[in-house]
Amino acid sequence: MTEIKFRLNGVPVTMESDPNRRLLDVLREDFEMTGVKEGCGEGECGACAVLLDHEIVNSCSVPLANCINKDIVTIEGFAKTSRYKVIKNAFEEEGAVQCGFCTPGMMIASESLLNKNPNPSDQEIKIGLSGNLCRCTGYAMIIKAIQKASKDGDGLW
Amino acid sequence: MVKTVIPSSLIEALEYLSNEQYRFVAGGTDMLIQYHNRSLLPIAFKDNIMYIAHIPELLSVTEDDENIYIGACEPLEALLKNDLVPQLLKDTILEMASPAIRHTGTLGGNVGNASPAGDSLVPMYLLNTLIEVRSKHSTRRLRIQDFIQGVRKIDLHPDEIISRIIINKLEFTKASFVKVGPRLSDAISKVSFAGAITLVNGVVDDLRFAFGAVNITVVRRPDIECLYINKSLEELKASIDEIIEKYKPYIKPIDDQRSNKEYRTTVSINLLRGFIEEL
Numbered sequence: 001m002t003e004i005k006f007r008l009n010g011v012p013v014t015m016e017s018d019p020n021r022r023l024l025d026v027l028r029e030d031f032e033m034t035g036v037k038e039g040c041g042e043g044e045c046g047a048c049a050v051l052l053d054h055e056i057v058n059s060c061s062v063p064l065a066n067c068i069n070k071d072i073v074t075i076e077g078f079a080k081t082s083r084y085k086v087i088k089n090a091f092e093e094e095g096a097v098q099c100g101f102c103t104p105g106m107m108i109a110s111e112s113l114l115n116k117n118p119n120p121s122d123q124e125i126k127i128g129l130s131g132n133l134c135r136c137t138g139y140a141m142i143i144k145a146i147q148k149a150s151k152d153g154d155g156l157w
Numbered sequence: 158m159v160k161t162v163i164p165s166s167l168i169e170a171l172e173y174l175s176n177e178q179y180r181f182v183a184g185g186t187d188m189l190i191q192y193h194n195r196s197l198l199p200i201a202f203k204d205n206i207m208y209i210a211h212i213p214e215l216l217s218v219t220e221d222d223e224n225i226y227i228g229a230c231e232p233l234e235a236l237l238k239n240d241l242v243p244q245l246l247k248d249t250i251l252e253m254a255s256p257a258i259r260h261t262g263t264l265g266g267n268v269g270n271a272s273p274a275g276d277s278l279v280p281m282y283l284l285n286t287l288i289e290v291r292s293k294h295s296t297r298r299l300r301i302q303d304f305i306q307g308v309r310k311i312d313l314h315p316d317e318i319i320s321r322i323i324i325n326k327l328e329f330t331k332a333s334f335v336k337v338g339p340r341l342s343d344a345i346s347k348v349s350f351a352g353a354i355t356l357v358n359g360v361v362d363d364l365r366f367a368f369g370a371v372n373i374t375v376v377r378r379p380d381i382e383c384l385y386i387n388k389s390l391e392e393l394k395a396s397i398d399e400i401i402e403k404y405k406p407y408i409k410p411i412d413d414q415r416s417n418k419e420y421r422t423t424v425s426i427n428l429l430r431g432f433i434e435e436l
Contacts (some may be wrong), residue, residue, distance in 0.1 A: 001162070019161055019208065020199040022189060029197055042190050043258055044343045055234070055260045061189045062261060063200065065163050065208040082332060112256065130342035131255020 006067045009077025019065035023057075024048045024062055027074055033077035035104045039133070046132030049105040050074050056112035058131070075104035083111060086153035087145070088112075096145035098136030105132050110146050118157035119150055160205040167214035167291065170207060170318060175293040179204045179207040183230045184261030186254070187270050215265065215320060218242070226289075227322040229265025233277075236264070243324060245280045245332045245351065252276060252334065255342040265319045272345075274370040274415075278305070279351045280334055282367040282377045287323040292316040298323065307373050329353040329363065331436065335428050339415075346370050347416035349427050352432035361388050366432070371410040371425050376405060377409045390436060397433050401426050 005014045009125065016024065027033040027050070039047035041060050050061040051073040078084050085109050090096070101143050106129065113120055115129030120128060125146050134142060149157075162179065164170040167316040173179065180202070182188045192200045209215060215230035216350035218239050225241050233250045236242045237259070253276045254262055267277045268288055281301050290297050290313060297317070304312050307428040313319065332353035334337030349369035364385050368376040381403045385393055 018199040019163060020202060022193070022200065025197045041193065041195070043186055043254075046255070046257060049257055052260070054428065056187075057260050058257045060193075061184075061186045063188045063189060065161070066210050066261070067184060068163065068211065109256070110232065112409070116279070125357070126341070127251075128256060131257045153332045 002065075004064055004068055006069060007071045009073055009080075012141040017064060019063060021064045022066055023050070023062040023064055027059060027072075032074050033074045038069075039100055039101070039105075044131075044133070045102070046105040046109060047102055048110040049132065051108060051112060053076070054112070054115060056109055056131075058063060063106075070134070075107060078108065078111060083114070083153060083156050086156060087111065087114075087149045090145040090149035090152060094141045094145040094148055096137060096141040097115045102132060102134040102136075106128070106134065107127055108144055110149060113146070114150060114153070118154075120146070159202055161202075162205070163208045167212055167318075170212060170292060171316075173207060173220055174316045174318060175206060180204040181318065181404065182206055182208050183210050183266040183269075184232065184258075184264045185205070185210075186258050186262045187266060192389060194424060209318070210261070210263070216366065220326070223326060225326060228323065229268075229319045229321060230263045232260055233262045233264065238263045238287060243280075243283065243284060243327070245329075245334060245353065246277065246324070249251040249280045249334045249351070252336045256303070258343065262389070264322050268301070268304070268309060269313070269319055271309050271311050271374075273373055273375070274346045274349070275375075276336060276349055276369065277298060277407070278375045279349050279367045279369040281322070281324070281366040282372055282375045283332075283353055283365045284327060284350045285325045288319060289321040289323055290314075290317040291317075291320040296320075302377065304375070305374050309383075327353075327363075327379065328355070330356045333432065336340055337424055337428075345415060348410070348421045350427070350428035350432070354388060354436065356436075359390050361386055361390065361393055364393075366404070366426050366429060368404075368421055368429075370422055371408045374408045376404075378404065394433060394436065397430055400433070401429060 028034045037047035039045035043058045043061045165393045217228045220228045267275045286301045287298045334351045336349045337347045351367045353365045
């Protein structure tokens with residue numbers, strides 16, 4: 001057991017835990033942040049995506065040891081921001097949500113992309129989402145939703 | 158009971174290594190997947206583990222007149238934004254993994270993992286890369302083709318750590334990387350290829366080819382490359398079939414879940430042919 005400190009959704013956290021745990025398990029089991037989903041568990045689907053120091057990572061392949069003194073934001077924390085509201089509205093309007101399992105990861109990927117590139121091209125959106133799988137929508141609506149968020153959220157990113 | 162350590166400096170890491178053997182976790186994108194046992198329990202590593210992703214000395218990117226020095230744990234995505242990093246390596250990193258994995262994955266990890274399908278290894282072989290390894294008492298620099306000895310086999314002593322990747326500053330007339338995989342991202346290559354050429358007044362001044370996932374390590378053959386130095390571009394193009402014949406004995410891929418021998422051989426040869434034909 002090691003004392004591990006990090007910020008979770010803006011709140012400083014100190015925990016005694018095993019640094020070999022996956023961040024995904026810590027978020028879901030210890031903090032009940034079940035918006036973070038386990039899909040493949042191998043870094044291929046992006047359902048477990050969170051922001052680590054404001055960049056998208058797969059929490060299934062991040063050890064707790066690598067979170068020390070980092071800033072971690074899950075979909076639960078991101079949902080409190082005005083950027084989230086723009087992305088949520090755009091996903092709803094464009095029909096970018098069907099079963100919803102990939103959606104938290106897709107929204108985290110959208111935020112990570114728009115944070116660096118507020119006006120992405122179609123190709124840049126595809127690269128930004130390239131680590132996130134969706135088995136319902138066929139992606140076209142998600143790409144449209146990000147275009148809409150980029151337009152509606154002008155000035156937010 | 159295996160130990161877990163999280164050193165905060167390179168000196169501390171080397172001190173641990175001088176006493177006991179450890180396996181390293183940098184970004185964790187390979188190690189966590191390899192050892193995860195489909196439970197909510199901590200990863201059940203079988204060896205002592207040292208976490209190294211945050212060690213400041215492994216995170217710098219510097220240069221001198223001849224070389225670029227990349228810290229072993231600098232994340233791949235950060236390299237994409239660094240002006241010092243050669244374009245050929247950036248082109249390769251863009252084809253590797255996904256944004257999420259590039260934010261945590263490292264060049265040191267790709268080298269240490271020594272997979273025959275490690276994408277970044279292909280341009281690194283092409284660019285005459287040196288791997289710097291440190292121990293408490295010594296620093297060694299090895300050519301990448303000597304450091305990587307086989308599938309997941311590297312020349313790293315138990316008290317050593319990969320510290321920096323040293324890449325020669327080189328300019329080419331044309332340099333390109335091609336990856337063949339089933340998906341834009343997060344796909345392990347079926348095959349990969351890099352080629353580079355420098356032409357001076359229509360004459361070949363430098364010529365390099367590297368092939369990934371077709372042998373136990375990346376294939377690069379300076380003995381074949383040098384036969385075509387000082388030839389004209391026309392002579393080089395007229396020699397395509399001869400060049401392919403010379404590479405064939407070294408293109409010895411396997412059948413696995415990602416592809417098969419015939420496909421890998423044919424595509425590798427076509428990539429070589431395409432690179433020369435398009436000059």
